[in-house]
Amino acid sequence: MIEIKDLHKSYQMGSNSLHVLKGIDFKVEAGELVAIMGSSGSGKSTLLNILGMLDVADSGEYVLDGLPIKNLNETKAANYRNKFLGFIFQSFNLINYKTALENVALPLYYQGVGRKQREEKSLKYLEQVGLKEWSHHLPSELSGGQKQRVAVARAMVAEPKVLLADELTGALDSKTSYEVMDLIQKINDQGNTILVVTHEDDIAHMCKRIVHLKDGVIVEDKKIEQVRASQYVQ
Amino acid sequence: MKFLFDKNTWQEIFGSIGKNKTRTIITVIGVLWGIFIYIALAGASKGLDNGFERNFETVAKNSLFAWSQRTSIPYAGYKIGRSISLKVGDAEALRNNVPDIQYIAPVNTKGVFGGEGAQVVNNLKSNNYPIYGYFPEIAKMATQKIFDNGRFINEEDMSQQRKVVVIGERTQQELFEKDEDPIGQYIRIDGVYFKVIGVAKFSQTTPFGTDGDIIMPYATFRKLYNTADNAQYFTIAAYDDADVIQVEKDVKRTLKRIHQIHPDDERAIGSFNLGEAFARITGFAKGITFLSLIVGLATILAGVIGIGNILLISVKERTKELGIRRALGATPAEVRSLIILESVFLTLIAGIIGIILGAGVLNLINNMTKDNSDFPYTNPTVPIPLVIGALLIMVVLGTLIGLIPAQRAVSIKPIDALREE
Numbered sequence A: 001m002i003e004i005k006d007l008h009k010s011y012q013m014g015s016n017s018l019h020v021l022k023g024i025d026f027k028v029e030a031g032e033l034v035a036i037m038g039s040s041g042s043g044k045s046t047l048l049n050i051l052g053m054l055d056v057a058d059s060g061e062y063v064l065d066g067l068p069i070k071n072l073n074e075t076k077a078a079n080y081r082n083k084f085l086g087f088i089f090q091s092f093n094l095i096n097y098k099t100a101l102e103n104v105a106l107p108l109y110y111q112g113v114g115r116k117q118r119e120e121k122s123l124k125y126l127e128q129v130g131l132k133e134w135s136h137h138l139p140s141e142l143s144g145g146q147k148q149r150v151a152v153a154r155a156m157v158a159e160p161k162v163l164l165a166d167e168l169t170g171a172l173d174s175k176t177s178y179e180v181m182d183l184i185q186k187i188n189d190q191g192n193t194i195l196v197v198t199h200e201d202d203i204a205h206m207c208k209r210i211v212h213l214k215d216g217v218i219v220e221d222k223k224i225e226q227v228r229a230s231q232y233v234q
Numbered sequence B: 001m002k003f004l005f006d007k008n009t010w011q012e013i014f015g016s017i018g019k020n021k022t023r024t025i026i027t028v029i030g031v032l033w034g035i036f037i038y039i040a041l042a043g044a045s046k047g048l049d050n051g052f053e054r055n056f057e058t059v060a061k062n063s064l065f066a067w068s069q070r071t072s073i074p075y076a077g078y079k080i081g082r083s084i085s086l087k088v089g090d091a092e093a094l095r096n097n098v099p100d101i102q103y104i105a106p107v108n109t110k111g112v113f114g115g116e117g118a119q120v121v122n123n124l125k126s127n128n129y130p131i132y133g134y135f136p137e138i139a140k141m142a143t144q145k146i147f148d149n150g151r152f153i154n155e156e157d158m159s160q161q162r163k164v165v166v167i168g169e170r171t172q173q174e175l176f177e178k179d180e181d182p183i184g185q186y187i188r189i190d191g192v193y194f195k196v197i198g199v200a201k202f203s204q205t206t207p208f209g210t211d212g213d214i215i216m217p218y219a220t221f222r223k224l225y226n227t228a229d230n231a232q233y234f235t236i237a238a239y240d241d242a243d244v245i246q247v248e249k250d251v252k253r254t255l256k257r258i259h260q261i262h263p264d265d266e267r268a269i270g271s272f273n274l275g276e277a278f279a280r281i282t283g284f285a286k287g288i289t290f291l292s293l294i295v296g297l298a299t300i301l302a303g304v305i306g307i308g309n310i311l312l313i314s315v316k317e318r319t320k321e322l323g324i325r326r327a328l329g330a331t332p333a334e335v336r337s338l339i340i341l342e343s344v345f346l347t348l349i350a351g352i353i354g355i356i357l358g359a360g361v362l363n364l365i366n367n368m369t370k371d372n373s374d375f376p377y378t379n380p381t382v383p384i385p386l387v388i389g390a391l392l393i394m395v396v397l398g399t400l401i402g403l404i405p406a407q408r409a410v411s412i413k414p415i416d417a418l419r420e421e
Helices: A044-051 A075-085 A100-111 A116-128 A144-157 A174-189 B007-018 B020-054 B089-097 B153-158 B169-175 B216-224 B244-258 B273-315 B319-327 B330-369 B384-411 B414-419
Strands: A002-013 A017-028 A032-038 A058-064 A085-088 A162-165 A193-197 A209-214 A217-223 B063-069 B099-108 B118-122 B123-131 B131-134 B164-168 B186-189 B192-201 B213-218 B233-238 B269-275
Touching: A017 A217, A032 A044, A032 A174, A044 A162, A044 A193, A075 A085, A075 A100, A075 B319, A075 B330, A085 A144, A085 B414, A100 A116, A100 A144, A116 A144, A144 A162, A144 A174, A144 B269, A162 A174, A174 A193, A209 B213, B007 B020, B020 B273, B020 B330, B020 B384, B063 B244, B063 B273, B089 B099, B089 B233, B089 B244, B099 B216, B123 B169, B131 B216, B131 B233, B153 B216, B164 B169, B164 B186, B169 B192, B213 B216, B233 B244, B244 B269, B244 B273, B269 B273, B273 B319, B273 B330, B273 B384, B319 B330, B319 B414, B330 B384
Parallel strands: A032 A193, A032 A209, A085 A162, A162 A193, B131 B213, B164 B192
Antiparallel strands: A002 A017, A002 A058, A209 A217, B063 B233, B063 B269, B099 B131, B099 B233, B118 B123, B118 B186, B164 B213, B186 B192
16 A cells, blocks of 8 residues: 655754655555554654655655655645545644534545535544534534544545554543544554554554654564454443 | 635635634724725715816806906006906907807996995885896806796897896895795886896806896896996806816907007906816816825725735634645645635625725715705715726735735645644
8 A cells, every 4th residue: 555665854954964764665555554653753753744745755765555656746745635645633633613524524625525415424424433413513612532533534534545643642641542542443444544653652552563663764563463442442 | 717616615715704703804894994985085075076066057167257457557658547448349359359259248237346236125125236237148158047937037128128137035035025926026226116037046156146136137237327338347158178268368368459458467357267266176176086096095905905914814823724724635726715715705895895884974974965055065976987996906906915825825834834833
């Protein structure tokens, strides 16, 4: 599903150049649930941003589901993001003046889907994350866990090839974190490919594979026995 | 363009405008005020223009008056200070020499330029009034509105030297009872009985007219006061397309030649150029219209800049939101259009409300001044092209000013926008 080869990225910090990614080779098959781990500054967020086409690599190859991702301009990147990727952020990033339903429907709006269809589909995904009754509430009326579930529904609604989650439990307490991870696992069970950036061990162990990043290179890449989050959830 | 007519686009715009109410209202007020000032000023100046127009509608707009005084330069053997008197025959000479003259009428008066008016008596009531001896042609230059049942003096009155008069509004009030019809009644003017044939509604048709004036045929006046063929002044109307100032000069030059006055003698022939005065007043009204246009447009501009300013702040506020939208697949073009359309939409809404408010205020002023005919203010309107022009200008300015925040919105990379807290 995802194939990257010899990915390099450095940032100009004044006169210094900060080499963040120093040649990453990495493959993700369809239906995988991968945790990308590493301490801060290891380059894990940069990697995710490049995978998410929010940032561009200096050199290297990136192929998404057979489609080489290169020569991106903003418009092309926006279209690819819209069609192929779903984002889940640490700080939820819901639009605060839009209801849960409108937030979920937003990617469909940018696909040019009509209002009625948009609402139908969004409601379906809200139901899947268990928030159908909350569809007309504003983000400010939702708890952190609920907000993240709305964000998950929003990431899913366009039926993307890959879900990218950046510290999705970073702003949540453990109990809520496990609830959200339970949801992520269920989505993965349906065959969706998911990449999770985290620095929490327990969250990483709820994935099926852990990729360890340190100083811009992959130091460890192993398949693990998945811990089901459902056992922590009553 | 398809984007413009897409229902979804507008749902997005209404969503973002409707959910930032304070910002929207403040923004709208800026432009609303601008267009309101523009409409109110343009309408008011048009009303003033119409008002002047109405005050002068009874008089030929390019008319002038010429009269004789004493010479100030000795000439052709005559001493300085010679008193000149114009003759009826001068009218013919003027008509022949100044082709731009459309109408000319000699006038004699009593009690208008100093001296006593005539003693006018009706039964036990009497008073002093200025008397005018008019040619019927005067009606073509200065329309005297005659109240119902009455008429103005005509050629017959003139040729038969009829003893008939048109009296003023005040004269009627002072000499007749309230419910008395003056038409057909006889009044005594300086010992001679005259039949009243009309009552003139007062309007300022000459610079010295009053509401007490009594008008009789020139021929009758001549006989009554034994003025021979003298004329006190001429009322002259030039053709509409003539240059009144030139006509005035030509008239004076001709009169000076006829009466053997030194060509440089500025005092011997006096004149008042109503056309010039009128042109000055219309010029003034035009100046006010122009000024109000400039002020109005400047205010609109200020309002639109205000919109740009507030949108710029709002873009800053919404950096994160716009970042989210772009992460979810909004292209830069879509983000830009969203901001510009918001700007144009706000400008237009504000403009339309401003136009409605402005029209309302104009209507209010119109109602308040309707009964006051002294105040030169009638029917304040704003021509439709001006309104449409203003709206167009607002759309264009709204777009241009929207470009700034729109460009700013897309210049921030989504990744940076998302990072912003």
